[in-house]
Amino acid sequence: MAHYDLRVDEETLEPNQYFKIRTQAVQALKGMGEDPYPHKYHVDMSLTEFIEKYSHLQSEDHRTDVILSVSGRIHAKRAAGAKLLFYDLRGEGVKLQVMASSKFYTSAMEFEAINNKLRRGDIVGVRGNPGKTKKGELSIIPIEMTLLSPCLHMLPHLHSGLKVKETRFRQRYLDLILNDYVRQNFVTRCRIIAYLRSFLDQQGFLEVETPMMSQIPGGAVARPFVTHHNELDLKLYMRIAPELYHKMLVVGGLDRVYEIGRQFRNEGIDLTHNPEFTTCEFYMAYADYNDLMKITEDLLSGMVKHITGGYKITYHPDGPTGKACVIDFSPPFRRVSMTHDLAKIMDVTFPPPETYDSDETRKFFDELCAQKGVECPPPRTTARLLDKLLGEFLEVTCINPTFICDHPQIMSPLAKGHRRDKGLTERFELFVMKKELCNAYTELNDPIRQRELFEQQAKAKAEGDDEAMFIDETFCTALEYGLPPTSGWGMGIDRLTMFLTDSNNIKEVLLFPIMKPDDNKGAAPV
Known part of the structure; x- marks a missing residue:
């Protein structure tokens, strides 16, 4: 499987299998000396503030003169090739696209490493530049991404949602997500x-x-x-x-x-x-x-x-x-x-x-x-x-x-x-x-x-x-x-x-x- 092929096993795995695999992956990170649960991440502005401040940008704008950090939870991950991925980052009731391109990242090796780690549901920090895609989608273009807290359970897709009231009321955190x-x-x-x-x-x-x-x-x-x-x-x-x-x-x-x-x-x-x-x-x-x-x-x-x-x-x-x-x-x-x-x-x-x-x-x-x-x-x-x-x-x-x-x-x-x-x-x-x-x-x-x-x-x-x-x-x-x-x-x-x-x-x-x-x-x- 190519590293950018996102048809990850999560779509075919049972929830308990997914949890086991994800837990093992997190333990492996710890074994390699990486901390998947860092103590602190500096955030320059909220997603809401980012959208308000940079929504005026024109299509294909890329503000390389501005470097800032935001954070949120990944709700979608899409590949457009080996060196270009898109994430939907959500928080505070809003969504911001992350346009992760290898050519703007710190290094190609680090780009591959972080994108192989990240899954839907993970909380991440993104440091990069404001910009817009050719289609006019406001984005942050990362030079660095950090895993702040992995999601060990399979996150339901937004299009199918979480509609069962029993689950919604018992797991209100999931309902809010x-x-x-x-x-x-x-x-x-x-x-x-x-x-x-x-x-x-x-x-x-x-x-x-x-x-x-x-x-x-x-x-x-x-x-x-x-x-x-x-x-x-x-x-x-x-x-x-x-x-x-x-x-x-x-x-x-x-x-x-x-x-x-x-x-x-x-x-x-x-x-x-x-x-x-x-x-x-x-x-x-x-x-x-x-x-x-x-x-x-x-x-x-x-x-x-x-x-x-x-x-x-x-x-x-x-x-x-x-x-x-x-x-x-x-x-x-x-x-x-x-x-x-x-x-x-x-x-x-x-x-x-x-x-x-x-x-x-x-x-x-x-x-x-x-x-x-x-x-x-x-x-x-x-x-x-x-x-x-x-x-x-x-x-x-x-x-x-x-x-x-x-x-x-x-x-x-x-x-x-x-x-x-x-x-x-x-x-x-x-x-x-x-x-x-x-x-x-x-x-x-x-x-x-x-x-x-x-x-x-x-x-x-x-x-x-x-x-x-x-x-x-x-x-x-x-x-x-x-x-x-x-x-x-x-x-x-x-x-x-x-x-x-x-x-x-x-x-x-x-x-x-x-x-x-x-x-x-x-x-x-x-």
């Missing part, structure tokens, strides 16, 4: 978080960090993960929300605080839920939920325009082959009253909200769910029954951003009672494409009333509701020192990223989502 759109999804995610921070910083908020583990899981209605601290022989819970800590900070005089971080909920996994997920929560003294609706509109409409260039985005809720929907983030957003509009849609007269904690009202909603064929697993509390009806009849109408407002107190144990409608609270949830995106309310700051609601939650937990809240004595004591009028807000960053990257699976926007155990751990994809 082969699929540029995946990299762009996570660039968008970073831009979302950067915009959030900038927006809140400009509003005078202070970014804080609060515990990931505590003796009592509070701040939300959810089932927690349980862990154990050996030294203290203490059961601890992974946090389900940072809310109670944030409100204690407001008691302490930090009037505007926010936190971007992980929450952990021991619940189901599906297209829109992962056991660990990222939220942004903020708390704002001397504001109410009306103020937060305006802030939410400004934040989200501004973010969507900043990232996409306009207020409207195209989203495929059933995947790329399904029907496309247009979501319009133009402010102001639609507003509906939860109980009033739900009753109106269902054409039913609900009991007065102030009776929602009675057994008679629970029976009413129990029978209503049965009548409408709405399933609700035990315990069939009023709050759970209402939540199921809400999802079945009202949430499904929320395609464009919609505020569902004024939830019953029994569904909102940390929210302040409505100033006009007894039994309701000053709370809203923002829904987009039938999914909850934000949750906010005017905070309950009456310590006596808060303790009563905690006790109701404790009763529900005793009756079998695993998601009901605990009584948090530390938080109750903090409220007794005085929490000013305050409003709080939380948003799921993963779900927002799904909308802005047109992803209908949350795993597409999590770098390393939770997966079931794999019997072939670390195996190369076939």
